[in-house]
Amino acid sequence: MALKLFNTLTRSIQEFAPLDPQKKKVGMYCCGPTVYDFAHIGNWRTFVFADLVRRTLEFSGYDVKHVMNITDVEDKIIKRVREQKTSLREFTGKFETAFLDDLKVLGCREPHVKPRATGHIAEIIALIEKLVVRGVAYQAADGSVYFSIGKYRGCGCHYGQLLKLNLDEMRAGERVASDEYEKESIADFALWKAYVPDDGEVTWDSPWGKGRPGWHIECSAMSIKALGETFDLHLGGEDLKFPHHEDEIAQSEGATGKPFVKHWLHGAHLLVEGKKMSKSLGNFFTLRDLQAKGFTGREVRYLLLTAHYRETFNFTLEGLHGAKTALSRIDECVGKLRDIAGNATAAPDSNLVQQFSAALADDLNVSAAWASVFEWVRETNKCIADNTLSIPAAASALAAWEKVDSVLGVGVKTEAEVPAEISALAEARMAAKKSKDFQRADAIREELKAKGWVIEDTPKGIKLKKI
RNA sequence: GGCGGGGUAGCCAAGUGGUAAGGCAGGGCUCUGCAAAAGCCUCAUCCGUCGGUUCGAUUCCGACCCUCGCCUCCA
Numbered sequence: 092m093a094l095k096l097f098n099t100l101t102r103s104i105q106e107f108a109p110l111d112p113q114k115k116k117v118g119m120y121c122c123g124p125t126v127y128d129f130a131h132i133g134n135w136r137t138f139v140f141a142d143l144v145r146r147t148l149e150f151s152g153y154d155v156k157h158v159m160n161i162t163d164v165e166d167k168i169i170k171r172v173r174e175q176k177t178s179l180r181e182f183t184g185k186f187e188t189a190f191l192d193d194l195k196v197l198g199c200r201e202p203h204v205k206p207r208a209t210g211h212i213a214e215i216i217a218l219i220e221k222l223v224v225r226g227v228a229y230q231a232a233d234g235s236v237y238f239s240i241g242k243y244r245g246c247g248c249h250y251g252q253l254l255k256l257n258l259d260e261m262r263a264g265e266r267v268a269s270d271e272y273e274k275e276s277i278a279d280f281a282l283w284k285a286y287v288p289d290d291g292e293v294t295w296d297s298p299w300g301k302g303r304p305g306w307h308i309e310c311s312a313m314s315i316k317a318l319g320e321t322f323d324l325h326l327g328g329e330d331l332k333f334p335h336h337e338d339e340i341a342q343s344e345g346a347t348g349k350p351f352v353k354h355w356l357h358g359a360h361l362l363v364e365g366k367k368m369s370k371s372l373g374n375f376f377t378l379r380d381l382q383a384k385g386f387t388g389r390e391v392r393y394l395l396l397t398a399h400y401r402e403t404f405n406f407t408l409e410g411l412h413g414a415k416t417a418l419s420r421i422d423e424c425v426g427k428l429r430d431i432a433g434n435a436t437a438a439p440d441s442n443l444v445q446q447f448s449a450a451l452a453d454d455l456n457v458s459a460a461w462a463s464v465f466e467w468v469r470e471t472n473k474c475i476a477d478n479t480l481s482i483p484a485a486a487s488a489l490a491a492w493e494k495v496d497s498v499l500g501v502g503v504k505t506e507a508e509v510p511a512e513i514s515a516l517a518e519a520r521m522a523a524k525k526s527k528d529f530q531r532a533d534a535i536r537e538e539l540k541a542k543g544w545v546i547e548d549t550p551k552g553i554k555l556k557k558i
Numbered sequence: 559g560g561c562g563g564g565g566u567a568g569c570c571a572a573g574u575g576g577u578a579a580g581g582c583a584g585g586g587c588u589c590u591g592c593a594a595a596a597g598c599c600u601c602a603u604c605c606g607u608c609g610g611u612u613c614g615a616u617u618c619c620g621a622c623c624c625u626c627g628c629c630u631c632c633a
Contacts, residue, residue: 137633328633413582419595458572462580547594
């Protein structure tokens, strides 16, 4: 089934078709983290969304090149480097590592290319030079180089592709107005920021003097380097549409004269407990905060993947508890299938895969995709309970699950190693049961629960599960 | 002020011009000595409010109310 995705450029759902004449290779760029702190749950929604897009493309048979930049030079970073009296590399390195670790915890496939802004200063300078030569960039009296929206539009280019902009009626932000920058026009944005003493050691030489890159230029420089002047997909959070993505388009198309990106995708934000995340409300979570509360990466991933990417999602702790229970239902079912299937292999059951693919192809309707999974779980459980599931059928069901999980990426909970103390208690309980000492058996069950283990009696014997 | 999303059961969340997927919680049942984060079943006469179009609207149109986002750093 053809994959359909919403394209912010056209504000409509379109069939996805790669630029590659062979219709095989897909270039995808996702705006990555600014490494000045640990990423929060809202950031993670976007990165899990990007992973969903990538996995869906791979599931659909495309050969994806996934690029995600690491922004490691920027105002907030410089400020903190100065405050903490550390070096840029040391400071950003710490958060970059944490970010990549967390990305893995959330089951995201690692991007193939992860360029750092500081590793592409030469490319950035070259791109700015091109813009200066083409007359759409200028150096102001303050030494900084700016992109001229007026000149850009003057050559017939379109500024405001991702959203309707009425530049004349746009409110000049107070911040911009009180800015010391000497731009020709308020809408113009910095490509190269001239050195100021507060920048400390963070500076590079350029044809315009010492300084550092502006915020948007790195993405243009690095995406063009990794994926070419025109590529298939660019994604990010919805807040990035303007000005960041709009400016990326302007810089890139201003420099190359070619269309920059064919298909733009934007993920909506999330609320936490119905409110905008903020540290003062106490609803500001990093992945680490949630792990400290006992939740796992796959549970967080599941929850983030239950809602459509273009809808605001309400992330709640209650929902996260529900995620735990919902996943254990799948784990239970898949575990039973594995027991039945043994070493048998079979082609994936097409029913689940078909329904799942159809849901996904419809602009990533993950809610419907999960519905197909849970319906399958119920049907499968019925067959297991009836003892009507043959070994080949179990193997086929298992293969189908693995196929859909190549997109969902929640895997199956790995069976925790049972410590000697726990299995000893389980055996003691068995002995008590045999001698009909149910009081003692129940006491042991409580003890196990207190130690974090649930014991279940099944027809095939006892089952220990870590809470 | 400009632009753009939303309002569907206790909570989260799909969807459709012909009468509401799925998950969690709740209720019932089965297995069990009793249980279970085991399994099955059940759970919205109704989709913000008021009008309109229609044989029929939650779905289309209009008005209104509420809410969120972008316009300034932000996923």
